[in-house]
Amino acid sequence: MTIREVDGTGTLAPARASDGATVLASPPTLSALTGGDLAAVPEDVLAQLRRARRVLTVCHHNPESDALGSALGVALAVEELGGVATPVCADPVPAMYGFLPGLDRFRQAPDPDGDYELIVVTDCGDLARVGPVLESHAELFSRLPIVNIDHHKSNPGFGTADWIDADAAATCEMVTLLVARLGLPLSAGNGVIAANLMAGLVIDTANFQHSNTSPRTLRVAAELRAAGAPLPDIARHLYRTKPSQQLRLFGLVLSRLETAAEGRLVWSTMFEHDLQVSGAHPGQSEGLIDLLGQSEHAEVTILFKQQGSGTRLSVRTRDGGVDATVVTGRFGGGGHARAAGASVDLPVEEARPLVLEEARRRLEQLRPS
Ligand SMILES: [Mn+2]
Secondary structure, eight states: OBSOSOSSSSSOOOOBOTTOOBSOSSOOBOSSOOHHHHHTSOHHHHHHHHHOSEEEEEOOSSOOHHHHHHHHHHHHHHHHTTOEEEEEOSSOOOGGGTTSTTGGGOBSSOOTTOOOSEEEEESOSSGGGGOHHHHHTHHHHHHSOEEEEEOOTTOOOOSSEEEEOTTOSOHHHHHHHHHHHTTOOTTTGGGHHHHHHHHHHHHHHTTTTSTTOOHHHHHHHHHHHHTTOOHHHHHHHHHSOOOHHHHHHHHHHHTTOEEEGGGTEEEEEEOHHHHHHHOOOGGGGTTHHHHHTTSTTOSEEEEEEEETTEEEEEEEEOTTSOOHHHHHHTTTOEEOSSEEEEEESSOHHHHHHHHHHHHHHHHHHHSOO
């Protein structure tokens, strides 16, 4: 289908640069998105983006690919419409995203000669998420209109124009709709737009596996895939690419997996010498607990990490089961009901039986065996 019937007049207004020149002779063909999907983009957001020629796009500091993809996607769309844009993130692009094209466009501060007319903030649940750029360029943020595009339910609406959609799996899902509504083909920008928007979807849905993956998310993904987004590469780089040292570390810790309460309680321990043996660094234990939690009957999964004379514990629990914060709370920790952690001032051999006893007690309360 083509994106007709979306502006209420029966025809799609062709994308126009602010000097009135028609950028596209005919609207791009879409294969999956519906008129209803496209109609979700607010008119005031479209109007601001069609009008502005010099645009600053900003995502949150400590970025992942939903932040980066959404800010870059908007910037490139502005440029496709004949404007100039600077994508900014307060922090450098993490090395793990180095395989994605176009991220070298990011600056860590606005261009002093940018002469911006508009700021587009993406994937920020509140304006402070922008990070240090906000304070260092306070004048810019207070003077210029702000378009706020985000999918965090808690977003207070800090923009001149706000588009907050908590049903969107990713801000990149929203930006895909925006790019299409602007009349641009999703293959625009040499495929950079589609690749980065897809990466944002992949990260925020964990490969389209989280419950936030809606039919619309999949239609958006289908559209990006049709536009050439390299989904297999993105999924492999983000989820199936690990240094051998990290896999060796996983192996050491997985080999110590223990279970109790008919497999409902699962745990393992990572010792400091595991890092030396495997050659991994401490940050590479990321993902281990989720692997342990794949144990078939696991309801409470605990990873104990030796930290000098103390112990760090991570707890994961199954939906509808034990509240992980109740277990970690006993040991001065916190977190979320399904994922929590604590640091215990005891050697791992002493901390472990105490924590396991507490976890077992909570399991027992829930469903006595
Ligand atoms: Mn996001």
